[in-house]
Amino acid sequence: MHKKLVEIKNLKTYFFVEDTEKQKSLHLEISDPVLMELYKTDKYLKNKVPAKAVDDVSFDIYEGEVLGIVGESGSGKSVTAYSITRLIPDPPGKIVSGEVFFKGKDLLKISFEEMKKYRGNEISMIFQEPMTSLNPVMKIGDQILEAILNHEEISKEEAEKKAIEMLTLVGISSPEKRMKDYPHQFSGGMRQRVMIAMALALHPSLLIADEPTTALDVTIQAQILELMLRLKREREESAILLITHNLGVVAETCDRVIVMYGGKIQEISEVDPLFEKPLHPYTVGLLSSLPNPDLPMEELKAIPGNIPHILELPKACKFNTRCTKAFDKCFEVEPELLEVEKNRFVRCHLYESEK
Amino acid sequence: MNPENILEIKDLKVKFPVSGGLFLRKVAEVKAVDGVSFELRKGETLGLVGESGCGKSTIGKAVINILKFSSHDVEIEGEIWMRTDAGEIDLNKLSRSEMRKHRGNIQMIFQDPYSSLNARMSVGQIIEEPLLYHTNMNKKEREDRVAWLLEKVGLQAEQSKRYPHEFSGGQRQRIGIARALSTNPKIIIADEPVSALDVSIQAQVINLLQNLQEEFDLSLLFIAHDLSVVEHISSRIVVMYLGKFCEVGEGYRVYHHPIHPYSKALLSAVPVPNPKLKNKERIILKGDVPSPMNKPSGCVFRTRCPIAKPECADFIPPLEEKEPDHYAACPYVSA
Numbered sequence: 205m206h207k208k209l210v211e212i213k214n215l216k217t218y219f220f221v222e223d224t225e226k227q228k229s230l231h232l233e234i235s236d237p238v239l240m241e242l243y244k245t246d247k248y249l250k251n252k253v254p255a256k257a258v259d260d261v262s263f264d265i266y267e268g269e270v271l272g273i274v275g276e277s278g279s280g281k282s283v284t285a286y287s288i289t290r291l292i293p294d295p296p297g298k299i300v301s302g303e304v305f306f307k308g309k310d311l312l313k314i315s316f317e318e319m320k321k322y323r324g325n326e327i328s329m330i331f332q333e334p335m336t337s338l339n340p341v342m343k344i345g346d347q348i349l350e351a352i353l354n355h356e357e358i359s360k361e362e363a364e365k366k367a368i369e370m371l372t373l374v375g376i377s378s379p380e381k382r383m384k385d386y387p388h389q390f391s392g393g394m395r396q397r398v399m400i401a402m403a404l405a406l407h408p409s410l411l412i413a414d415e416p417t418t419a420l421d422v423t424i425q426a427q428i429l430e431l432m433l434r435l436k437r438e439r440e441e442s443a444i445l446l447i448t449h450n451l452g453v454v455a456e457t458c459d460r461v462i463v464m465y466g467g468k469i470q471e472i473s474e475v476d477p478l479f480e481k482p483l484h485p486y487t488v489g490l491l492s493s494l495p496n497p498d499l500p501m502e503e504l505k506a507i508p509g510n511i512p513h514i515l516e517l518p519k520a521c522k523f524n525t526r527c528t529k530a531f532d533k534c535f536e537v538e539p540e541l542l543e544v545e546k547n548r549f550v551r552c553h554l555y556e557s558e559k
Numbered sequence: 560m561n562p563e564n565i566l567e568i569k570d571l572k573v574k575f576p577v578s579g580g581l582f583l584r585k586v587a588e589v590k591a592v593d594g595v596s597f598e599l600r601k602g603e604t605l606g607l608v609g610e611s612g613c614g615k616s617t618i619g620k621a622v623i624n625i626l627k628f629s630s631h632d633v634e635i636e637g638e639i640w641m642r643t644d645a646g647e648i649d650l651n652k653l654s655r656s657e658m659r660k661h662r663g664n665i666q667m668i669f670q671d672p673y674s675s676l677n678a679r680m681s682v683g684q685i686i687e688e689p690l691l692y693h694t695n696m697n698k699k700e701r702e703d704r705v706a707w708l709l710e711k712v713g714l715q716a717e718q719s720k721r722y723p724h725e726f727s728g729g730q731r732q733r734i735g736i737a738r739a740l741s742t743n744p745k746i747i748i749a750d751e752p753v754s755a756l757d758v759s760i761q762a763q764v765i766n767l768l769q770n771l772q773e774e775f776d777l778s779l780l781f782i783a784h785d786l787s788v789v790e791h792i793s794s795r796i797v798v799m800y801l802g803k804f805c806e807v808g809e810g811y812r813v814y815h816h817p818i819h820p821y822s823k824a825l826l827s828a829v830p831v832p833n834p835k836l837k838n839k840e841r842i843i844l845k846g847d848v849p850s851p852m853n854k855p856s857g858c859v860f861r862t863r864c865p866i867a868k869p870e871c872a873d874f875i876p877p878l879e880e881k882e883p884d885h886y887a888a889c890p891y892v893s894a
Contacts, residue, residue: 276757277728391847421610421784423844426828430843449758452830456837475834493762494832495791497814503769504791506762510727526759 208305209409209443210265210288215302217280217287218254220295223515238301248295255514257283257297259467262541265410270436270444272458272475274451274490278514280467281447285412288445289327290319307409325355328403330396332415337399338387344398345383351402370401374431393424397431404435411436412445417453429457451494455479460547463487466512466522469541472549483550485527521553529554560640560647565745565778566599566622571637573617573626577852585632589851591617593802594637599746604772604779606793606810608786608825610848614802615782619748622780623667624650624658641665641746663693663742670751672731676723682709683719686738693742708737711774712767729760736767740775748780753788765792786829790814798822801851801859804878808885818887818894821860858889866891 218239243249258280265271273281286292287299290311304311311322331337339347348367349360356363364383371379374397387395396416403411413432417425436444446458454461454475461478463471463486471484482488489507496502509526512518518525524534533553541551560567573592576585592614599605607615620626626633639650643664650658666689669675676685686705690696696704706716712733723731732752739747752768753761769792772779783789789796789810796813798806798821806819817823824842831839844863849855855862861871868891878886882894 276759393847421848422786422828423610423825424847425830426841426843429830450830451758451832455832455834456830479832479834490758491832493759495762495765495787497787497790504762504766506766507759508763510729510760511757513727 206267206269206441208264209267209307211303211305212264212284212288213262213303213305215258215261215284215287215304216256216300217258217283217292217297217302218256218300219297220249220252221255221515222251223253242298242300252296253515254300256467256517257514258287261302261464261467261469263462263469263472265443265445267409267441267443269459270433270446270457272446272448272454272461273464274448274454274461275464276449276511278511279464281464282414284464285329285414285445285447288410288412289323289329290316291329321355324351324408325406326408327410327412328406328408330399330403330411330413330416332418335392335395335419338395340387342386343383344385344387344390348383348398348402348405352405355406366405367401370405371398373404373435374398374401375427376401392420393427396420396424396428400428400431400435407439407442409442410445411442412447414447415449416446418448418450425453429453433457451479451491463490466517467514468522468551469549470523470551472541472547474547477545477548483544483548483555484523484552485529485554486523489526489528521551560642561598563600564598565601565642566780567638567640568598568618568622569596569638569640571595571618571621571639572635573614573621574634574636575630576632576634587852588634590802590854591851592621595799595802595804596637597797597804597807599778599780600795601778602772602776603794604781604792606789606796607780607782607799608784608789608796609799610784610825612801612848612851613799614851615784615799616750618799619667619750619780619782622650623665623748624653625667627651628655628658659692663689664744665746665748666739666742666744668732668735668739668747668749668752671755672728672735673755675735676731678723680722681719682714682721682723682726682734685723685734686719686741689738689741704741705737708741711740711771712737713763727760729756729763732756732764733767736764736771740771743775744777746778746780748782750782751784752781754783754785761788768792786814786826798825801848801854803859803875804886804888805860806885806887807878808887812882812885816894818881818885818892819889820864820866820892822887824863824865 261284275281288304292299299312345367349363352363352366368379376382376397417428436442448454458475460474462469465486471487482491492505493507507526512525520536520538521534524530539551539553541549543549544555571592572594575589575591577587577589578584579586609615621635622639627635635651640647641650683705686708687701690701705719709716709719714733753764756764781792793810796810797804800821806813806822817826824844827842846863849862857872857874858876861867876888876890878888881887
């Protein structure tokens, strides 16, 4: 196994939202000492309740791997990624507790100025919306230059050369000319290529891609995924954290997968065993609700019920409202994330006896 | 009209003007749909797939005849024949008020469950509204029908007093379906009805649509970009590219044995949720879809086609029957 690049321990990121009704009963419910302390010291939190977007998440990212996080909307997958780079808007969000070790240094303990050195240089991000994540009134070339010059002490000419090199690398034709264009002159797929060029210009060790292909058509999606993987292969020690809801994308690109639901990790597995034999009832349901091209017209095995609202997450197991295998214990005790096989973790009471 | 068909579209062309210059004169036009003909058979689901900008939604809107009244200066040519109890009519020739009489028979489900429901109306009012215009039901009958419809789509009758913001995306899409079904239509046009939903909810809505189709004997035009969903629900599939049909055929055949080079590339680009097929041979198309304002001459796909020949620039390939009931618009391929 490769070296650990990132080690995330007990990360909790909450969003504090106003809800006077729930607030009244809240004091009785808070058992977490960190949270209690926070409520005592922070006046802003008066009349607010915590929405537990990421609730006690721990995992590692190893050098050279593509780690996927899958989950449906509201599962906490994006917030986890944003917490690593500390891009959580505060207020209303707050990283309540936890540790994020990047190459041995806890990113949550350093100052904001220091954090800036990590962003872009060591950790960079690609966002979902290629239409909105570029500055519309700034030339493409200037935007890439800005990213490079902010982090590297090189001359403008050198930076320009580097920007052109990056654009060529991501397959944009006549890059010298396109540097002078504005984002609206680019198509969605090309904008996403520019984002990748910017993200990789400084050779980060970790690339966080938050739904990088969701807004794109399938033929363009195939181009972008191939590009990302090709660029990763060229630099062996770097890792990609890929956040997506598309299980097809996971199967084709990831080495390991984390399945999230209700702000908690429900399953961690290498990619092949996960698809071959999913363990957690949620993963099982997710995979079987996909249409099977060999059995058209057959009724899909959907997961019953709706995704609960983040303020109304059930007690104990977060999936107990929709789980077909739920029994008494599931409504009383929160299951632990247990290693049931080598490198395979599941949060479910069904697998506790096997340990 | 063929008695098996409920809808027959002949040589449909939709052109949007592009205005510019000092007096905003028409300087160019976008042929969003460029001469397509197809039929919707009774009780079938016809899937329409293609990438963004290929004209699939425009076809849906043209067929239901709302385009003419919603976008200014749009030119719609061709015939849209619909079978009704009173005989066959060409929807494209109808005026706004004449069309209104037929709207009860042809209804639409929209993509975005958040913006397609009026936030100021209760769910009951939303579903009741079509009944006010298209039926002679009295208040009690309408209320009963709303309650019945809500239960049909898997919600509770008591929820009719609630407002859309109290529902999740999947539930809102169910409300949209209930509204479309309220007048007992024969044809439903579903424009990306599940693409805004999470996977587990998507499966619920697909199942619901399939069950309701059987129960209400609906003919469904299902527009989507997700090929696996289209294959799952459709009896026949149309693959579109830049306003033209590339391939038309039975769903299973088109999905598993595509003929047209574009359909082949499109299908091979779909990520499969099976890591064992990770290294399957994949056709990665170069470049982007050309701008619809500036389409290539001859075959529209030739700029990205892996088997393009110089001759492809000279003529527009027609749909040819490559095997029974399976058509493709390319002379250089066979089944």
